[in-house]
Amino acid sequence: MVLALLVLVPAALGLLALVWRQVRVQLAALLGAAALHLVLTAAAWVSRPPAFGAYLALDDVGLLFLSITSVLFAAVAVYAVGYLTAPTHDEPARLHRFVPFLLLFLAAMTLVTATQHLAVLWVAIEMTTLTSAPLVYFYRRGPALEAAWKYLMICSVGIALALLGTFFLGAAEAAAGAAPTLTLSGLMRAAPAMPRPWLRAAFVLALVGYGTKMGLAPLHTWLPDAHSQAPSPVSALLSGALLNCAFLGVLRFFQVCLASGDAGFARTLLLLLGFVSIAVATAFLLGQRDVKRLLAYSSVENMGIMAVGVGLGGAAAYGAMLQAVGHSLAKAGLFFLAGNVLRAYGSTAAGEIRGALRRLPVSGPLLLALVLAIGGLPPFSLFMSEYTIVQAAVGGGHPWLGALLAALLAVAFLAMAAVLLPGLQGRGERRGGAVREGFLAAAPPLALAAGVLVLGVWVPPALSRLLGSVATSLGGAGS
């Protein structure tokens, strides 16, 4: 019941907002859906909801990604209210083109996390593309349309391949002598007897298909465009929640490979694409001039780190899951701050931003903190997770991979710092004094930054247990 409500509440409120265009209704639907979703997710932590019908079931991996999505959406909802009703915003009346899609997007992402039927998973991931594309071209300018078109075409094509991969798994399940079910449990039962070429082909198609959506290089080409052209709250949700959902698609196929006892092939591919992503992202971080594109490439880098962590296995799988949590919180916060910077300076070009520490008394220092956090510096959460992954690589007999990862992470951090930090310093009095930042613009990034900091110092036992059992189900070990 809880699972059904988790999907249906945002979907119903989204449809309501689609037909009832009054501003007050839009805002109530947005905040109401966010609050209810958060409450239902908390209920799922207290007692794990039983499977609902044939399609909805929540396991540990699903619960982790559901929680990330829920927390992030709550932050996005609060921030979006301030963002959309700001007097400087062109036309606040456009609310009805924003809220309904945001809510349907949430429903689709929730379904991704709450199903273990791989065909339903596919339908849900495709729904996330379709519901978020209108959000990407919210501003309907030429570049936004270009970004939305690329996003739609590249992701839809990629995801079509993932469907082929899903059907391959079904064929392999049938060839293993079972009646094809396409459910995770059925596939994992049949996995040891599956013909290897089909299982491997299925994993390759899923990795390419969902990997496109997840932003793994060299399939990431849509990502910087979509993230830089979308409104900031949407970018936050794309980067912090959507990429994780696509990653979950890859992880489901990986779980089947693990059950087959032939995961080496899948691990090698994850490591390969992971390292390529980190390297390509780092190359584009160097000398990047646009703040939002910079953040987008940092997402490519982080998805690469997670792929590497899962590929390595052992304690690195735990690190990868902690990385997913930390990255989502920090990156969403950074996109909020990019939105505040855009409002204060009228641009996200790094060269235009000067003296942000003085001009934005809350966002400036927060930006500094979150740049350090996303760069993996202590005491933030991402330091813990990246350290765990590097240590696991070295301890697991891959010292060269560990060294390579550490070196790439260091370069990526320096590249980001070199772009963003100059904008924080200076006086910037040419453009006037400090800007008043509203509560709605400042509170969400502040809360997210606090979360990243707390998780770096202390991981609550319940979360730690969950991360551990997720890591175990991904062929790793709890920490």
Next chain:
Amino acid sequence: MTGAPDVLLLLVLVTDLFIVASGRLKACVRATAAQGVLLAALPLALWVPRGDANLAHVVVIGVGALVVKAIVIPSRLLRSAREAGARREVAPYVSLHVSVLMGALLVMLSLWLARALALAPAAGGGERAALLVPASFATVLLGFLMLVARRYAVTQVVGYLMLDNGVFIFGQRLVGAVPVLVELGILLDLLAAVFVMGIAMHHIGREFDHIDTRALSTLRD
């Protein structure tokens, strides 16, 4: 290689090559509609004679495919083409002759690939139609060809549709495994995708006065 399913699949291959070879936008979209009709008939031809599948399920899939792939989407595409004022040619990056040649090579590659990946005939429907897997692969690959070798947004959507048709053909091995609701969900997703693409094309057409995707390459690093 006999029987209705193989004849249908052979005709699918013919429409594949026709789409790749055709120089007119309208002909291209109409061939897509014809392919949709063939695909709608495929589940019926595959599963009804044996009588071992849920008949209602098979009929629902067939009718769903007919409505979505043969009627609604092609008419939406024709409307997009008219609205956006696209010229009647397909505007290839690669000349039509070369496209056909590449198409033929991709069909041969699919035949080889299907043999190489030979799946033991089991509960699936593979043994019912020798062409099922190769036709599926060929449609996917030719869809890719359309995606990369054409400039107009409409023809790119045609490519995406072919890709999806190829996956649909492969999915016919699994009738019964994918619940009918989910299968309809997949069709509905496709429909929604083409509609969202149609709306995007509408705005692109208004913004740029044409739907040549060459204009969509300003965002770069």
